Amino acid sequence: MENQQLIDIATQVRRDIVRMVAAVSSGHPGGSLGCADFLTLLYFEVMKNDASNFKMDGINEDVFYLSNGHISPVLYSVLARSGHFPVAELATFRKLSSRLQGHPATDKKIPGVRMASGSLGQGLSCGIGTAVVKKMNGDDSLVYTLHGDGELQEGQIWEAAIYAAANNVDNLIATIDYNGRQIDGDLEDVLSLGNLSQKWQAFGWEVLEMNGHDMDDMRNTIAKAKSFVGKEKPIVIIMTTEMGQGVNYMMGTHKWHGAAPNDEQLANALGQLKETLGDY
């Protein structure tokens, strides 16, 4: 897909995100905006999956787990825009009886979601389980996971990291949204992760880095990651992003991690984001 097409989709996704959270005065716009480019590329170009015929078992298609479930707005928008369910349903986000729960859930059977997430640190283990089964099934499609950087403070992540390296889980590509911010402030102030790249390397992973707002860089890096599939090492991409990307007053701060814009702020944000595909 042309870069401009992807950028246009991502811009509409960003509009969706701020409108969704503003409508219910709750949700997590910051990380959602930061991952809009990555998830757009993933769902519109990289992943092999059938949006119109969602199957829970994910056999013979690429499977994605959003481990940092609080950025559900970006996932829901991308799923809807890629044809998993009607775009109009985005208006139900976080409302009573909606399939679009505050954090992703499977109980209301929203197409595209295979695992509940929100309580952090669990998605890498789930991804490893699915990746292992794909190998057992002779299924050469891949598993992708996305994690927040703050989420890496959870111990389960490192249990999973040890397992995947020790057992050559080389059909999984984990991506870290490395925006350096979490609810309480800058990650460095809350709990530094030290040298993140060296940590993953020391755990036995193939480590790549990319700019989460550069389509060419992401495309090339993911292609490189895929070239490591089958090479007996799990793969992680440390993706540098800007929390709040695309809305100037949400950037450069952790304050919009979990806060929704008011009407005036929403209008300001929408003024910065062109309506490319039509609002829901």
Added chain:
Amino acid sequence: MTKTTDFEVLGKKDTRSGFGEGLLEIGRKNKDVVALCADLTGSLKMGDFKAEFPDRFFQVGIAEANMMGMAAGMTVGGKIPFTGTFANFSTSRVYDQIRQSIAYSKKNVKICASHAGLTLGEDGATHQVLEDIGMMKMLPNMTVIVPCDFNQTKQATMAIADLEGPVYLRFGRPAVPIFVKPDADFQIGKADVLIEGSDVTIIACGHLVWKAIEAAQELSLSGISAEVINMHTIKPLDAEAILKSVGKTGCVVTAEEHMLNGGLGDSVAQVLGQNLPSPQEYVGVNDTFGESGTPAELMTKYGIDTVNVVEAAKNVLSRK
């Protein structure tokens, strides 16, 4: 008059070995069954499955949270994962992983937990989980099964593979009498009336079922006719069996190797309170941690032995 001798004791074995045999047998029948273990293969008796199906056995190391997440992920792709570790590490250590990735996500994971309760023995309170039934029965979508002997544990292990959805299967370490027939028909959610009686109902699960049978024999010597029900499935609870029996006897004793708070007794009381308020006495551990000791010593000290069931039955009869 009913005697325990009416039950042919087929030997003595640990319930965990029933799990091990059941896992092997269901593994042979159902190729989708896979097993995960957190460094307790020998204790869980999963060695035979591992030896016969090395490609379907996953050693995860001492990392139970990852094990639960992996098990959830393995259902995506069609596998039926059986996780194995001690009951404490199968529940309280990983409650949130089970809650989100297995129960809420409604994944077809079978959480198989050995060394439950006081009868784990000498390892002491750090390992003697007495809260697990409560924790697990509170989770929506979760089925909770506590079989009573070797044969029933084997039957339950095989039965849960065919039940779509999350299951908690609780069993133990010590050798206990085997009295369920090897070819008995195990039905999830359907209580077994082991002894019919008319004066008092004793509802038990796990290791306390045999104690209840012994208690019924002792009570019969005093002319008391006790009905004994093996409530192997805590959830979904067989309310019909409870109401039918207590409707006849008018009072009930519940007996379990678990905290009184949140256990089988609470579940039975809920059914009776709503439908048929009746005197109830409880045999279980009363809001305290365990300690090191032999299983027999611990059951005596913490009041979950035959004598306690007898005493509870007499007490509840006096309240009728």
